[in-house]
Structure formats: C-alpha cells, structure tokens
Amino acid sequence: xxxxxxxxKHLITATGQRVTLRCSPRSGDLSxxxxxxxxxxxxxxxxxxxxxxxxxxxxxxxxxSAQQFPDLHSELNLSSLELGDSALYFCAxxxxxxxxxxxxxxxRLLVL
Amino acid sequence: AQSVTQPDIHIxxxxxxxxxxxxxxxxxxxxxxxxxxxxxGQGLQLLLKYFSGDTLVQGIKGFEAEFxxxxxxxxxxxxSVHWSDAAEYFCAVGPNYGGSQGNxxxxxxxxLSVKP
Numbered sequence: 001x002x003x004x005x006x007x008x009k010h011l012i013t014a015t016g017q018r019v020t021l022r023c024s025p026r027s028g029d030l031s032x033x034x035x036x037x038x039x040x041x042x043x044x045x046x047x048x049x050x051x052x053x054x055x056x057x058x059x060x061x062x063x064x065s066a067q068q069f070p071d072l073h074s075e076l077n078l079s080s081l082e083l084g085d086s087a088l089y090f091c092a093x094x095x096x097x098x099x100x101x102x103x104x105x106x107x108r109l110l111v112l
Numbered sequence: 113a114q115s116v117t118q119p120d121i122h123i124x125x126x127x128x129x130x131x132x133x134x135x136x137x138x139x140x141x142x143x144x145x146x147x148x149x150x151x152x153g154q155g156l157q158l159l160l161k162y163f164s165g166d167t168l169v170q171g172i173k174g175f176e177a178e179f180x181x182x183x184x185x186x187x188x189x190x191x192s193v194h195w196s197d198a199a200e201y202f203c204a205v206g207p208n209y210g211g212s213q214g215n216x217x218x219x220x221x222x223x224l225s226v227k228p
Contacts, residue, residue, distance in 0.1 A: 002155065033215060043202065043218035056213045090155065094214060099144065099163070101206075101216060103156040 003027065004104035006091050012110045018079040021107045025072055025093030031055070032074040033094075033101060034066055038087040049074055050096075081111045114139050116203050118219035125193050126227045133188040133222050135203030143205040145186040146216065147177055151199045159201075162186065163208070173197070198226045 003026035013019055025032050034046040036059075045058035049068035060066075063081075068074045078085060088108050092101040117136045125131055137143065144163055148156040160171025167179040177188045186203060200223045204216040 002157070004155075031214065035216075035218075042220045043204075045215040045217070048213065048215055050213075056215050058215055092156075092216075096214070099214070100146075100158060100161060101214070102158070103148070105155040 002102040002104065004091060004093050004102050006089075006104035006107050008107060009105065010108050010110075012112065013081060014112055015081055015083060017081050017111075018077065019081065019109065021076040021078070021089055021091075021109075023074045023076070023091030023093075023104060025074070025091075026102055029093035029095050029102070030072065031094045031096060031101075032068055032072070033092040034060075034074070034076050035090045035092065036087045037090060037106070043090075046076070078109070083111050085109065086111045114205070114217050116205055116217055116219035118201075118203055118222050120222045121220070122223045122225065124225040124227060127195050128192050131188075131190045131193045131197070131224070133201050133203075133224070135186045135188065135219060137184050137186065137203070137205045137217075139184075139205055142181060142208060144208045145177075145179060146204040146206070147171065147175070147186075147188050148202045148204060148218075149173075149199050150202065150221075156202065159188070193224075193226055195226045195228065198224055200224070 005024045030051045046060040048056040066076045088106045090106045091104045094101045115138045147159040203219040206216045
C-alpha cells in the first residue's frame with residue numbers, strides 16, 4: 001500500500017458525459033500528479049499541483065481540468081468524454097518534486 | 113526532446129534465470145532515474161531509484177540497476193527470476209534540480225513473462 005488513495009476504482013460512463021476522479025495523497029506530501037495510461041500512448045503526464053497551485057502541465061486536453069484543495073486532496077474532472085478517453089488514470093504524490101513519487105491504484109475509466 | 117526508450121516490449125525468461133531489462137534516456141542533464149513495476153490490475157510500485165553517487169543501486173525484491181552516464185542507460189537486473197516477478201516494468205526519468213516541479217517521463221514498458 002503506497003498510502004495514496006483513489007476513488008472510484010472503476011467508472012463506466014457514456015460519451016459526452018462528465019466524471020470526477022478523486023485522489024488523496026500520502027500524509028505530508030504536497031505535490032499531486034495525474035497520469036493517464038492507455039494502450040496506444042503509454043503513461044502520460046497530465047498535470048501537477050503543488051500545495052494547491054498548478055505547477056506543471058503535460059499532455060492534458062482542454063476538456064480536462066484538475067484542482068487541489070486546502071486539505072491537499074485533488075480531483076481530476078473529465079468532460080465531454082470521448083471513446084478515446086478510456087484509460088487508467090493514476091494519481092501520484094511526492095513531498096516536493098520528482099524525488100520519489102508514490103502511485104495510487106488508479107481509476108479505470110471506460111467510455112461507451 | 114526528453115524521452116525514455118525501453119527497446120524490449122516483451123521478454124520471456126525461465127524461472128531461476130537472470131534478467132536484464134534495458135532503458136535508455138534522452139534528457140538535458142542527468143535526471144533522477146526510476147524503475148517501477150506494475151502487476152496486472154495494480155498500480156505502480158517503485159523498485160528503485162538513482163539520484164546521485166554510487167551508480168549501482170539496490171532495490172526491493174532483489175532487483176538492482178546500474179546507471180551508465182556515457183551510454184545514457186539505466187538497466188534493471190535480477191540474478192534469479194521468480195514466477196512472481198511476472199509483471200510490466202517501467203523506466204522513468206524526472207528533473208534533478210530539487211524544485212517543486214517534477215513530472216516523470218515514462219518508457220513504454222517491458223512486459224516480463226516467466227516460464228516454469
């Protein structure tokens with residue numbers, strides 16, 4: 001157990017819908033990262049928050065957004081979902097930057 | 113461009129045999145280097161990491177990796193593979209500057225199968 005929790009574990013929804021994925025980092029970690037894992041793209045960095053502020057952006061679509069709350073948990077919002085958004089979404093946390101990142105179990109999203 | 117290459121998509125080894133998984137990276141400066149393992153339906157577990165110092169690093173589950181700056185490589189090794197090592201292995205790099213920006217760049221992964 002990494003100490004990073006993600007909910008829900010599985011999510012099935014339809015095209016055009018909106019979903020919210022939740023992540024709670026390890027106690028004491030200020031950075032939260034979101035990654036997308038798909039068969040064709042592999043593991044891709046989406047976005048990082050550090051202590052409530054956006055810190056870095058990767059290959060995140062405009063339909064996707066995230067935020068980190070004062071208690072440091074984070075939510076990834078995916079809207080106008082398309083079939084191609086089906087993937088495993090991981091959250092990771094670290095104390096600061098790219099020193100050890102601990103990954104949650106992931107949320108598997110299936111868009112039908 | 114920053115990238116990580118794992119040239120072997122799938123490797124099969126016999127139980128008890130030695131293992132080496134290859135990883136090459138392209139990065140502006142010497143990055144932080146990581147190996148993660150993902151079992152089916154599971155998240156990513158950190159096996160080992162290299163930040164600086166001794167270029168041979170030891171990790172969990174009997175794994176080790178060697179950083180070779182001249183070859184931009186960070187290969188993962190295990191002297192004797194167990195059936196429970198069957199999983200997918202990912203090499204990753206991250207910025208080595210101690211700041212608060214630290215997204216990882218991952219290779220495509222190497223799937224390891226173990227024959228009895």
